[in-house]
Amino acid sequence: MTSTSLDLGQVLLQRLDEAGQCSEPGPGVTRLFCSPQHREVLDIIADWMRAAGLTPELDAAGNLVGRCARALAGEPTLIMGSHQDTVMEGGKYDGMLGVALPILALEQLRREGCELPYGVEVVAFGDEEGTRFQSTLIGSRALAGNFEASCLDATDAEGISVRQALEAFGGAPDAIAEVARDPDHVLGYVEVHIEQGPVLEQRDHAVGVVTALTGIERHRIQVSGKAGHAGTTPMEGRRDALVGAAEMILEANRVLHASEDFVGVVGKLEVRPNAVNVIPSQVTFTLELRSPQAEVRARGRKQILDAYTAIAERYQLELNTEQTYSAEAVDCAPRLINALTQACADGNESAELLFSGAGHDGLAMCELTDIGMLFVRCRDGLSHHPDESISAADAASATRVLMQFLRAFEA
Structure with missing residues (x-):
């Protein structure tokens, strides 16, 4: 892979296409928490993580966490990531973009010889949509330290409980409390996500900086x-x-x-x-x-x-x-809004400030640390649909913005 921005975008879309193959049969992508398709996609994500210098590990709550050496050593760490699960017959980009893009950004920084002076970890959260168990944010609530044990009793359409599914998947339901991060060692949480709305397309902007979550x-x-x-x-x-x-x-x-x-x-x-x-x-x-x-x-x-x-x-x-x-609705942290806005400016990208009408893992992570979010333009503002689409050029722009953000981030 060369270092041109278009190549970055093409590589990212290829990876998202690959992840999109991990799906139940039928239109779009259907990948549920603790399913065979979940297991399949984690093997792919783990390979991406290793290429970026991260060490992957499945945690007790079913999240795949990739940590750099500084994070493994216990140094203050910036967390990035999003969810791997989808709605029924969803798209390839909702959630997975926020897993694949930061990994690619870290891989490219590593290739350029840039060593970040703080720890980083990328998390592929197991469950955000709540499609299988109607209990959302299981993975991010575990990291934030506000996981409710009663969620383990929720069942799917076949009567399988979250506890049973996690145990079969390789998680450890009784150890989920140990997944909680120490706020004193977390520098913030940043997520990249498709906009799921029409504003960026109407403004002809590749990316936007989120101010709050609904x-x-x-x-x-x-x-x-x-x-x-x-x-x-x-x-x-x-x-x-x-x-x-x-x-x-x-x-x-x-x-x-x-x-x-x-x-x-x-x-x-x-x-x-x-x-x-x-x-x-x-x-x-x-x-x-x-x-x-x-x-x-x-x-x-x-x-x-x-x-x-x-x-x-x-x-x-x-x-x-x-x-x-x-x-409840939560605000993104001004320091992260400003840092992402500056990264956009440094990359000659317009930084549209906008509100998210969707919920994200940040709704849970805000109880642990400051949150920030970068939106990426999606065609027709479409999401939760097989026709979700982003362009290679926009994928490259967002990757480049995140790389600049990581370079300039002050721990």
């Missing part, structure tokens, strides 16, 4: 009615759980559209008994709400759940709601 909450909504024969039960007086749930979903959509800085989605829907000629007796769906402002999210949540109660009463349905996840 707050997120998730709810499990269960609506129960009464099954009956679809042909013999009169319409009047039916307790159709799906009719009530459909109205609830539309109400959430109405509230979200009527509110500034408030987005959300009903992403998962289960209907019982799910038969063509039976009135649905129960519907379970997920409701995810996001806003950078806690008060906006709280106000919107109340509007939506109050409306759900009224709808359930009108249709004589039982309603059960459970909040399954919550993470």
Whole structure:
């Protein structure tokens, strides 16, 4: 590999293509926590780490951690990384870009003979999306020292618990507390990620510097009615759980559209008994709400759940709601924002300052250390989709910016 910027971008895309092959069959990339595909991609990432002078190790929480010699010796260390897991039928770049890019940047600095005066480690977090177990940020919460042991009891669709999956994968559930880093030895956490939005493309900028991460909450909504024969039960007086749930979903959509800085989605829907000629007796769906402002999210949540109660009463349905996840918005550290902005300027790249509407491992890592994030332009702002795409030129620009950031970073 030569040192030209375009070659860097091409190499990075080739590596991401290789990692993208570690997927369940079907469109896009499906790679779940503690799956065979997770194991397969870690072997590839470990080889990248060794080429960059890092020593790879699987930790108790299922993260692959690559450390340089200074980090292994216990010197103050800058942590970089992102997640390896994907949503169902996702793309090649969400998460994996933030694993492959810093490794390539370190490899190129090593090739140029640049020895950094502080420790570095790159982490391929095992679980951020929560696709398999509906319990997100397992890996980053372990590093931050705020992992909740109750997460080990969460189960997947086949009834396998996080504990069982980790043990089979080679992790050590009972030793996760030992993964926590000492804040006094951590210099910060920096993540590179595709933007997952259209701003950089609209501005024609390759990269952007993130100022804050959104707050997120998730709810499990269960609506129960009464099954009956679809042909013999009169319409009047039916307790159709799906009719009530459909109205609830539309109400959430109405509230979200009527509110500034408030987005959300009903992403998962289960209907019982799910038969063509039976009135649905129960519907379970997920409701995810996001806003950078806690008060906006709280106000919107109340509007939506109050409306759900009224709808359930009108249709004589039982309603059960459970909040399954919550993470408040967090600010990126000014010193890291400034350092990344300066690195962009030094590389003649415009440094668009923007807010992240997505959650990231930084939502957990902020409880350990200062966080910073560099966004990379993605085509059409598309993410969580097989057609995720970045250009080789933008990949090279982002790699070059991170290299400059690492050179100039003051421990």
